[in-house]
Amino acid sequence: MPRTSTLQVAPHADHRRLRARAPDKIPVALTVNGTATQLKVAPWTTLLDALRDHLDLTGTKKGCDHGQCGACTVLVDGRRINSCLTFAVMMDGATVTTIEGLAATGALHPLQQAFIDHDAFQCGYCTPGQICSAAGLIAEGKAKSADEIRELMSGNICRCGAYPNIVAAIRQAMGRS
Amino acid sequence: MINFQYARAHDVADAVRQMAADPTAKFIAGGTNLIDLMKEDVERPSRLIDISRLPLKTITETADGGLRIGALVPNSDLAYHPLIEQRYPMLGSAILAGASQQLRNMASIGGNLLQRTRCYYFYDIATPCNKREPGSGCSAIKGLNRIHAILGASEACIATHPSDMCVALAALDAKVHVTGPAGERTIAFSQFHRLPGNAPQRDTNLQPSEIVTAVELPARGFASNYTYLKIRDRLSYAFALVSIAAALELEGATIKEARLALGGVAHKPWRDTAAEAALRGQAADRAAFTHAADLLLRDARGYAHNSFKIELARRGIVRALTQAAQGTPQPQSNKKIL
Numbered sequence: 001m002p003r004t005s006t007l008q009v010a011p012h013a014d015h016r017r018l019r020a021r022a023p024d025k026i027p028v029a030l031t032v033n034g035t036a037t038q039l040k041v042a043p044w045t046t047l048l049d050a051l052r053d054h055l056d057l058t059g060t061k062k063g064c065d066h067g068q069c070g071a072c073t074v075l076v077d078g079r080r081i082n083s084c085l086t087f088a089v090m091m092d093g094a095t096v097t098t099i100e101g102l103a104a105t106g107a108l109h110p111l112q113q114a115f116i117d118h119d120a121f122q123c124g125y126c127t128p129g130q131i132c133s134a135a136g137l138i139a140e141g142k143a144k145s146a147d148e149i150r151e152l153m154s155g156n157i158c159r160c161g162a163y164p165n166i167v168a169a170i171r172q173a174m175g176r177s
Numbered sequence: 178m179i180n181f182q183y184a185r186a187h188d189v190a191d192a193v194r195q196m197a198a199d200p201t202a203k204f205i206a207g208g209t210n211l212i213d214l215m216k217e218d219v220e221r222p223s224r225l226i227d228i229s230r231l232p233l234k235t236i237t238e239t240a241d242g243g244l245r246i247g248a249l250v251p252n253s254d255l256a257y258h259p260l261i262e263q264r265y266p267m268l269g270s271a272i273l274a275g276a277s278q279q280l281r282n283m284a285s286i287g288g289n290l291l292q293r294t295r296c297y298y299f300y301d302i303a304t305p306c307n308k309r310e311p312g313s314g315c316s317a318i319k320g321l322n323r324i325h326a327i328l329g330a331s332e333a334c335i336a337t338h339p340s341d342m343c344v345a346l347a348a349l350d351a352k353v354h355v356t357g358p359a360g361e362r363t364i365a366f367s368q369f370h371r372l373p374g375n376a377p378q379r380d381t382n383l384q385p386s387e388i389v390t391a392v393e394l395p396a397r398g399f400a401s402n403y404t405y406l407k408i409r410d411r412l413s414y415a416f417a418l419v420s421i422a423a424a425l426e427l428e429g430a431t432i433k434e435a436r437l438a439l440g441g442v443a444h445k446p447w448r449d450t451a452a453e454a455a456l457r458g459q460a461a462d463r464a465a466f467t468h469a470a471d472l473l474l475r476d477a478r479g480y481a482h483n484s485f486k487i488e489l490a491r492r493g494i495v496r497a498l499t500q501a502a503q504g505t506p507q508p509q510s511n512k513k514i515l
Contacts, residue, residue, distance in 0.1 A: 043183035066213050067280060079282045085209045089183050090227055151510035154413035155277020
């Protein structure tokens with residue numbers, strides 16, 4: 001099989017992927033926030049780009065796009081993952097929950113309320129990832145103390161430095177869960 | 178990231194067959210390292226062979242009292258598995274020392290073994306790197322090398338292996354089961370990863386088209402006297418500057434059996450059987466631990482920015498062996514210097 005041509009591209013220009021030939025789009029079935037969804041995506045479409053660009057679910061944020069910041073955290077089959085580091089085609093058949101689908105209709109999720117109660121953000125860019133990650137953490141049931149919450153939330157960076165309030169918010173939500 | 182074709186493997190034999198048919202293809206499982214490398218154009222596969230649905234996700238007890246861990250078990254599932262927590266807590270602790278929970282939920286056991294170095298120059302395609310582009314030179318050896326190797330490096334490459342889990346697997350004397358075009362074989366963990374020599378592009382002794390199917394642990398788990406001590410620039414979610422897997426079996430105050438392996442210091446998990454032999458039969462005290470550390474570091478060599486690692490490793494070994502002897506392993510959520 002011939003290799004795709006590889007022209008020089010600027011670093012981080014991967015959102016303008018070069019297309020030496022027409023992309024072979026692949027059907028993918030996902031259940032996203034309770035709704036069965038059919039997509040056709042190129043194999044190099046990340047789950048993050050599928051959610052944001054194909055399904056218009058822009059609550060999930062693209063921060064570093066390299067699995068280092070956690071802004072893209074979603075729940076797949078109930079487990080928290082970095083949606084920037086998985087291809088949508090690999091998720092065929094999966095159930096995905098994003099920040100838009102976390103709460104029951106018409107109410108805030110206890111974590112959303114706790115983040116408001118504790119002022120657990122400033123700019124808010126990391127917050128959808130923080131809240132999805134915290135929902136995964138609570139479901140895992142491994143963190144009990146504040147130290148354990150901090151360790152198991154270390155995949156979510158907050159450049160504003162709202163960490164003490166994030167831990168307080170998660171502790172409040174754990175008490176309610 | 179370049180365009181690529183995508184195909185699923187139906188079983189292990191099909192995966193091997195598909196790979197043998199296209200040497201520019203790559204297997205993908207969790208994808209947490211490969212996709213990152215593809216975004217940086219370090220990896221440019223023509224085709225991804227998705228092995229993530231293969232039935233390699235079970236953890237079973239072996240006839241000789243050990244465990245066989247399927248290559249596709251997620252890192253987090255292994256760390257929290259009851260048999261790991263009870264019998265191999267050093268392995269669980271090492272896994273939880275690495276990455277973040279999101280990454281551990283995706284990353285596979287086989288993929289953890291096969292992850293590439295985090296040397297900055299390997300990641301930066303604008304710079305020479307013998308591992309990425311054989312013969313182009315090593316940018317680290319005279320460049321920024323604070324995170325680089327102090328043991329077993331070569332003029333061609335001073336990169337380190339980034340895994341925490343593999344350091345514990347080396348100390349535990351694990352085996353790696355692989356399948357290739359010629360059938361199945363088993364590789365001792367100490368023989369799985371390579372030193373760089375003059376072929377740093379080869380991280381492991383896997384042959385073309387071979388796939389990791391399982392990791393096997395022997396019965397001995399050192400559940401009473403162990404620690405996995407990781408020292409890094411941040412308190413969490415950073416690669417090791419130095420990490421130490423230390424495990425002891427004691428008879429009273431005497432060391433009956435010892436295991437000692439280091440991460441962050443070499444191109445492979447660095448286990449030193451001479452240092453282990455020097456501990457056997459000795460009283461479990463500071464003098465014995467310091468002697469073992471000196472022995473392990475006898476050939477250590479620093480570069481412009483990483484010589485501090487030699488003393489850091491020496492102190493870390495003594496501290497880790499002390500924690501192991503006292504039966505007070507350092508949990509990964511405890512950041513205090515104990």
